[in-house]
Amino acid sequence: MVVFKDEKWIDKCPICTTDRYFSPDMKFLVNLECYHRMCESCVDRIFGSGPALCPYQNCGKTLKKRQFKEQIFDDINIEKEVDIRRRVCKIFNKTESDFKKPGEYDLYLEKIEDMVYNLTNEIDVEKTEEELLKYEEANRGLININNDRVKQNLIKFQQKQEMEKNLREQKRKLKEESLLEQQEDELYYEKEVKRKLLDSASDVPAEKIINQLKFEFEQRTEMRKKKLDESIKALTSQLTNSDIEKDKNKKVTTPFTPYDGDKDLEFKFTLNDSYDDFATNNAKNNPAYLAGGWRVEQVYERALQQAFIGIGCFIDEKVVLSSQGIESF
Numbered sequence: 001m002v003v004f005k006d007e008k009w010i011d012k013c014p015i016c017t018t019d020r021y022f023s024p025d026m027k028f029l030v031n032l033e034c035y036h037r038m039c040e041s042c043v044d045r046i047f048g049s050g051p052a053l054c055p056y057q058n059c060g061k062t063l064k065k066r067q068f069k070e071q072i073f074d075d076i077n078i079e080k081e082v083d084i085r086r087r088v089c090k091i092f093n094k095t096e097s098d099f100k101k102p103g104e105y106d107l108y109l110e111k112i113e114d115m116v117y118n119l120t121n122e123i124d125v126e127k128t129e130e131e132l133l134k135y136e137e138a139n140r141g142l143i144n145i146n147n148d149r150v151k152q153n154l155i156k157f158q159q160k161q162e163m164e165k166n167l168r169e170q171k172r173k174l175k176e177e178s179l180l181e182q183q184e185d186e187l188y189y190e191k192e193v194k195r196k197l198l199d200s201a202s203d204v205p206a207e208k209i210i211n212q213l214k215f216e217f218e219q220r221t222e223m224r225k226k227k228l229d230e231s232i233k234a235l236t237s238q239l240t241n242s243d244i245e246k247d248k249n250k251k252v253t254t255p256f257t258p259y260d261g262d263k264d265l266e267f268k269f270t271l272n273d274s275y276d277d278f279a280t281n282n283a284k285n286n287p288a289y290l291a292g293g294w295r296v297e298q299v300y301e302r303a304l305q306q307a308f309i310g311i312g313c314f315i316d317e318k319v320v321l322s323s324q325g326i327e328s329f
């Protein structure tokens with residue numbers, strides 16, 4: 001058992017004392033139960049063969065390897081608050097338009113802040129968790145609809161960004177091509193001026209030759225600019241229209257299926273490390289199976305997925321979303 005203050009050990013694993021200075025690839029992990037940090041190899045060593053006690057003194061929590069995640073923020077309190085906020089806001093996910101009276105939304109936001117503060121600082125944890133659970137049960141339908149809306153908006157935003165990126169890339173190419181043509185033209189007219197001036201058979205005055213070629217060159221430059229502007233305009237409207245067209249077609253042609261024909265990726269079960277299963281008990285440690293890449297965990301996961309599939313899928317809500325043209329995943 002160890003007791004170390006996190007601040008002093010910002011770059012060292014408090015369990016094995018490995019220093020990040022000497023192992024730059026070292027990753028720190030935290031678990032969602034007690035947020036005690038340790039390095040990835042300590043997690044592998046301590047929790048690799050099943051649940052075990054947290055090695056921090058006075059912690060006493062039993063942890064599983066699966067509960068660990070990479071530490072993103074240096075400050076563990078921020079890490080914890082961000083996770084808690086994400087969890088609370090996934091349940092308390094109403095938007096301003098869900099409220100009719102002024103001020104109600106502010107009270108709602110204040111409520112969220114109180115809950116996040118309490119859970120982060122371990123004040124009235126049981127009461128707050130209970131409140132969260134009650135709210136979730138009472139508002140499940142609306143919560144799902146709002147979460148789907150958030151996901152949908154995010155997808156639309158990403159698609160728009162992707163489209164703008166494509167547009168910028170194609171514009172850049174067009175400009176590059178045009179610039180290259182311009183440079184080739186400049187070289188050509190430079191040579192042409194010299195060739196015509198040195199032509200002994202010609203009796204056209206030098207000034208006239210230069211003016212004539214200059215005029216031609218300027219005309220071509222002007223035409224090129226116009227062509228570039230038109231191509232960019234056409235490209236912009238083509239991409240914008242195709243996006244709108246795509247949206248329209250989607251609404252008309254996509255038949256309704258829950259999860260749009262996909263499966264629910266948020267599993268409604270907790271996968272244990274091991275099960276007493278007569279069908280796989282003998283096989284799970286058999287080198288003949290393991291050598292071929294077979295793992296018993298995959299069997300457990302697939303069996304549970306098939307058993308739980310469809311649970312938590314509320315067809316009525318999905319139909320409503322689908323009729324509004326909102327995809328739900």
Ligand SMILES: [Zn+2]
Pocket residue numbers: 013014015016017018038039040041042
């Ligand atoms: Zn360590």
Ligand SMILES: [Zn+2]
Pocket residue numbers: 034035036054055056059060061
């Ligand atoms: Zn702990």
